[in-house]
Amino acid sequence: MSKPVAWGAALVAAAILLAACAAPTRPTGKPIVVATFTVIADIAANVAGDRLHVESITKAGAEIHGYEPTPGDIRRAAGAALVVNNGLGVDAWFDRFTADLHAPRVTLSDGVAPVPISSGAYAGKPNPHAWMSPRAAEVYVDNLRRAYTAIDPAGADQYRANADSYKARLRAVRDELAADLRTVPADKRALVTCEGAFSYLTRDTGLGEKYIWPVNAEQQATPRQMASAIDFVRDRAIPAVFCESTVSNKPMRQIAKASGARLAGTLYVDSLSTADGPVPTYLDLIRHDARTIAAGLTGSAAR
Known part of the structure; x- marks a missing residue:
């Protein structure tokens, strides 16, 4: 086993042991949702409303490509009610260290028609930045609503209302985007x-x-x-x-x-x-x- 793989396995094992001793909720008492980076954490929080507590692994201003999770990051994920990732390769760094964890997971880009990268070493692979389309972000919202309902069926009506309200705001900002760029x-x-x-x-x-x-x-x-x-x-x-x-x-x-x-x-x-x-x-x-x-x-x- 290579040193990076061995280190990663040891990290996960230690995190799981620590998580077993930790409560899966913060002082708020709400179930914890852990998202891989701040952008999708914000979308997730809008759909969660006041029923779930959403946290981001990375901090504001962080570069998310190639981020290296800390033992604390893995511990938080292990104790989460749900792990939220973008998919399309942008947060694959998290997959390497959470493959053996048992927290449910939702990949927000599932169902988005990917745009392939046209050049360079990544040519032909899907561009991971689907959230930069408010239209695609509506798919993210629907995926979140279904995932939240699966872990908290009692909140289904609230999650649906939150999702519908946020999608209306997405459409409004999509219209603003089109209007602003139409002036070019x-x-x-x-x-x-x-x-x-x-x-x-x-x-x-x-x-x-x-x-x-x-x-x-x-x-x-x-x-x-x-x-x-x-x-x-x-x-x-x-x-x-x-x-x-x-x-x-x-x-x-x-x-x-x-x-x-x-x-x-x-x-x-x-x-x-x-x-x-x-x-x-x-x-x-x-x-x-x-x-x-x-x-x-x-x-x-x-x-």
């Missing part, structure tokens, strides 16, 4: 980012897409990737480029300088901000990104 001129309708995290959003809104690397597991821009992005921006006279909050924007600054575009703002994808930051909720994240993109590509001030 036809010849400037292309989104250039560090990570290829916006394929579901660009599919929904008819934007073109160009990125440096497909997923943040790479984070190292090759000369070919840089040259390709510079040519794309220069050839199409794209006025603005963007980068995400959880990675360095240094490569995109270089692309902006070489192409004559502006680095027009920070987008949020993999993590929410803290409560006092710009995107404390998933709906805030979608609104912020839509307004930042529209303002950058039209040259107007973000609302």
